[in-house]
Amino acid sequence: MAILGFVNVRKLLLELAQHHSVEVVLKIAVDTLAATSSVALVRVWLIESGDICPGCKDSGQCPDKSRCLHLKASAGKSILGARNWENIACSSFGRFPIGIRKVGQIAQSGKPIELIEIRPDEPWVADPNWIRREKIVGFAGQPLICRDEVLGVLSVFTREPLEQGALEMLRMVADHLAYAITNARAFEMVDHLKQQIELENAYLREEINEAQSFKGIIGQSEGIEQIRKVIRMVGPTDANVLIYGESGTGKEMIAREIHNLSDRCDKPMIKINCSAIPRELFESEFFGHARGSFTGAVKNRIGYFQAADGGTLFLDEVGEIPIYLQSKLLRVLQEGEYQRVGEETVRKVNVRIISATNRNLHAEIQSGHFREDLYYRLQVFPVVVPSLKERKIDIALLADHFIKLSCKKMNRPLVRLTEPQMTRLVAYDWPGNIRELQNIVERMVITAQPDQVLLELGQGPGGPKECAPAPAGPALPERILTEKELRELETANMQAALRQTNWRIYGHRGAAKLLGVNPTTLISRLKKLGIYLPRSQPEE
Structure with a gap:
């Protein structure tokens, strides 16, 4: 009997060509073939890298520990009606060595194995008890070959003897299935690369934003x-x-x-x-x-x-x-x-x-x-x-950077901070650290008017607002600062800290604590910049 007589082969082959997922293509193939009443079991194995070699039950027989046959699709039903064979995760043949038993020999040789009638005493084909219980009569195993490469094996167990026409039709299905697998893999690779490019583009956009900030x-x-x-x-x-x-x-x-x-x-x-x-x-x-x-x-x-x-x-x-x-x-x-x-x-x-x-x-x-x-x-x-409160000596440089960046990004005139405003920035506790400083500067640039600059610190208790007239002189020029200008900015920052602390350097209320530096470091920098303490004021 021609076991594929009820299979609409033309429809199957057209459907295989329409899908771009290996999983879907294999499921269509095994389900369609298994729908024939005389077919007991249809399975597809594909050659892939060995992933469970140390714990595999067949590792002792496996001649190639780098790759093996992976069971990828299965369809069929027991004659007892108690179970089907669709769940490949429960199969004891989830991995199969290349060159061992029927499936492995087909994968190794690239040649089909067709048995019109199976004798129960042929254990190399299948478990004899299973053959008897399921009344298995015929077996056909076809290699899946695309461009001279063996991709895997398509196997069919039948409850009726195989005829020559059925074997030829199965060969045709196997050939089309191999090309459908290759095409689906190509589409999956394109989809994978597309996803990777999308993630990398998101990364690059973030890199550009970070580089600008x-x-x-x-x-x-x-x-x-x-x-x-x-x-x-x-x-x-x-x-x-x-x-x-x-x-x-x-x-x-x-x-x-x-x-x-x-x-x-x-x-x-x-x-x-x-x-x-x-x-x-x-x-x-x-x-x-x-x-x-x-x-x-x-x-x-x-x-x-x-x-x-x-x-x-x-x-x-x-x-x-x-x-x-x-x-x-x-x-x-x-x-x-x-x-x-x-x-x-x-x-x-x-x-x-x-x-x-x-x-x-x-x-x-x-x-x-x-x-x-x-x-x-x-x-x-x-x-x-x-934290930012531990590096207050950097606040002036950071504020200067964010002001220039925000003005350029928002196409606004350069905003200038007064010395009292800079003193308030240095004295603030910065619970939100650099991110809070950047937000405050951006808000200041947005709300700045030609005649006043609004500096808002901490939108809540302890965060007073101050409106100050914009200074006439250029405090923060829109260009790279020279070494001399940086020293002047640092000098102004240190003098503001000293005035706020009544020229005290040491202790928890001293300028060193406020600036986030060691007292000896501050003294050294003061001498380097030519800043001297008033004689009437204590150093500690």
Whole structure:
């Protein structure tokens, strides 16, 4: 009997050519062939890299430990009606060595094996008990060959003897299926590259914005000089870095500087804001997902790890990662491999991890919210970023930079700060750090009038507003400052701090504390700039 007599082969072949997903193409093929009443089981194996070799039950027989046959699609029904064979995850033949038994021999030789009638005493074909129980009579295995490359094997078990016409038709289906697989893989690769380009474009847009906002790390304080030294040390290495600091201190910019000094600088640094990802989507965002793995997963999607392959992954607010996902993140760090949601394939990845947090991770470990082993994997090299109130000597330089940047971006005339306004900036506590300073400057530029500049510090209690007439003289010229002008600006800043503290240098109410520098450093700079304390005022 011609087992494919009821199959509309023409319709099947046209449908195979219309789909761009390997998974969909294989399912259409096996479901259509298995719909024939005399077919017991249809399966497709594809040759892929060996992913479970150490634990595979057939590893002792496998001649090639680098690749094997992966069961990708299955359809059919038991004669007892108790079960079907669609669930490939439950199959004991999920992986098959090339060259072993019927399927492996077909993959190795590239030649079909056709048995019109199977004897139950032929265990190399299938389990004899299964053959008897399911009344299996015929078997046909066809190699899937495209452009002289064996992609895998299509196998069919029947409950009626195979006829020559059926074998020829099966060969035709196998040929078209091989080309449909190749085309679908090409479309999936294009889709993958499109997703990667979209993520890299988002990264590049962020890079451009960052480059416009900060031209290197701005500041002359001891804390910033130490940060620069640390970046020069750790940047060229491949060590994982954990950056500590309050929100708004510029942790991401430091991560970019580290990335730009590494051998990975020609690859993207992909940023993940861990606090902004819904908990139920963490795994999908990090590792990607397969089509149909959950409601709304209409196509395969790459994750951040795959997008950052060869580059750097910046995990901002890493303390927000749920504890249940931390073990999977640890696996990537230890083994360099992961799995997409809804997919069995193990994928390799090579990324450098730079993470940042404003949390006390030691306390998180003690409370059971953060894994200690993950902590030590992330903190190979710690970097501590000082808050803005600890580097007040840098406030004038930062304010100057943000004023110029905001005026240029908003196409506004250059705004000028008075000395009292600069004194207020230095004296302010800056709970929002550099981000707050940038916002205040931008708001000041927006509201500035020709005859007055409004400086608003802290939109709440303790944050008074001040309207000051704009000075006539050019305090902040719209050009690169000369060394002399920088010294004058620094001198004005130090004098303002000294006047506010009644020329006191030492102690918690002294100018050194206000400027965020050591008293001996301040004294040295005062002498260098030619600033002398009044004799009538104490130094401490």
